[in-house]
């Protein structure tokens with residue numbers, strides 16, 4: 144038996160860091176939303192009890208370092224499942240990009256194996272398990288739009304933001320999330336994003352207020368490491384984007400655009416500069432059916 148599960152990327156509409164915690168993580172407040180750029184995770188039942196993994200991108204680890212492999216192992220051990228699985232990841236989301244590709248693969252594996260192994264766990268139970276793999280995995284279990292707090296694992300669901308186009312551009316460099324958080328001086332952050340205003344923009348489906356409320360405190364850290372991020376931002380703004388921000392720890396930058404005519408102009412300007420450019424839509428509200 145084989146099932147295919149979609150693993151969509153996320154973007155951070157806001158990302159605020161409130162404090163550094165004694166456990167080494169940072170206390171965050173982030174508004175996140177899924178977009179329709181997705182990996183495909185195929186899960187094939189193995190009766191011999193083994194867990195194996197293959198990925199279309201050869202540089203992604205295919206062992207326990209892979210978040211999807213970790214997810215399968217965790218679920219199998221916790222619920223003493225005798226069956227195994229072969230995981231195949233068709234990679235479409237750029238890696239180490241601030242788009243949570245690995246976390247989404249882990250979440251898709253948890254959702255898919257819940258079906259394939261007949262475990263009947265709730266989404267909340269899957270999210271709790273997911274938090275053991277990474278801070279972004281619980282959000283990826285639900286998808287849609289949410290306010291994430293704690294180290295990112297506490298999820299409060301939000302309605303769909305105003306419909307718009309999202310143009311993603313990733314410079315040809317990877318960024319380590321741990322390095323970016325490591326270089327942030329949380330106590331010295333001067334400008335915090337207006338999270339409350341972003342929540343209002345989403346509940347009112349107010350596109351221009353959403354664009355005005357974008358903010359990410361990790362941006363300055365990554366900008367220092369990767370000057371291309373600034374160049375991409377400047378190019379998007381000069382080409383007429385309504386709102387521009389780096390996603391997560393970067394280096395992917397996204398532009399929000401309401402009018403389709405502008406999308407082509409921005410896409411063409413970016414394609415002359417970087418190879419990885421994607422035009423996508425926000426997926427909006429939480430939709431277990433769509434993700435399962």
Ligand SMILES: C[C@@](CO)(OP(=O)(O)O)[C@H](O)COP(=O)(O)OP(=O)(O)OC[C@H]1O[C@@H](n2ccc(N)nc2=O)[C@H](O)[C@@H]1O
Nearest residue numbers: 167168169241242243277278279294320321324391392393
């Ligand atoms: C920055 C964000 C924003 O959505 O995403 P990405 O840029 O990775 O996509 C997340 O906070 C990333 O979440 P995730 O990638 O799951 O991080 P984890 O595996 O849990 O942690 C990786 C490392 O990042 C640091 N970390 C992560 C989360 C957090 N709240 N505080 C931290 O300091 C820690 O050093 C940790 O060891």
Ligand SMILES: Nc1ncnc2c1ncn2[C@@H]1O[C@H](COP(=O)(O)OP(=O)(O)O)[C@@H](O)[C@H]1O
Nearest residue numbers: 208209210238239240241242243244245246248
């Ligand atoms: N399924 C996976 N897909 C991508 N990267 C993975 C996966 N599992 C583990 N990794 C490792 O996790 C690191 C971060 O990858 P990724 O999740 O794409 O980053 P980000 O959260 O910044 O978008 C990569 O360097 C990669 O080696």
